[in-house]
């Protein structure tokens with residue numbers, strides 16, 4: 001990975017990058033489909049739409065369904081997710097060490113997620129990690145990934161330059177968003193997409209766990 005001696009801001013995706021929530025999302029979507037009498041999508045089909053905002057995600061997953069059906073699936077998904085979420089999702093092992101290293105180096109940390117604002121706020125509070133983040137963008141405040149708006153708005157608010165920023169995510173959507181915004185990216189292979197798929201987006205690199213991510217960020221000097 002090329003050095004980034006001028007790194008000032010790291011933008012993280014949430015689901016599948018910070019929080020180990022992918023299996024919960026997959027199961028919630030499959031149960032919502034069943035509840036709405038639609039054919040149940042495969043695990044990988046659901047993983048491929050994680051990161052999109054919920055309505056466009058559902059439109060992509062279930063082709064040719066009415067707006068009314070999309071709306072009822074959104075409600076069904078949220079209901080199923082809340083049922084499963086009574087057991088809190090955990091953060092990926094070692095991700096706090098990454099936040100600690102960046103904080104120690106005075107490198108800012110932000111979030112760009114396809115979750116809603118209330119959903120993200122609830123999980124940040126649950127995981128008690130709010131103090132690490134200087135900024136965040138959610139699905140209800142911007143165009144869905146891979147549109148670059150989330151990254152662009154954060155960069156503008158934080159007053160940094162594009163080459164001082166890196167995006168970290170588990171989906172091709174995250175890395176494509178970074179490409180669209182003109183910022184560098186690192187893929188993590190432990191979430192929605194494997195390393196082969198992530199490499200097609202030309203990230204600086206792909207890491208297999210948070211420890212490797214820590215090493216990559218450490219070795220930049």
Ligand SMILES: [Mg+2]
Pocket residue numbers: 013014015016017050051169170171191192
């Ligand atoms: Mg993700």
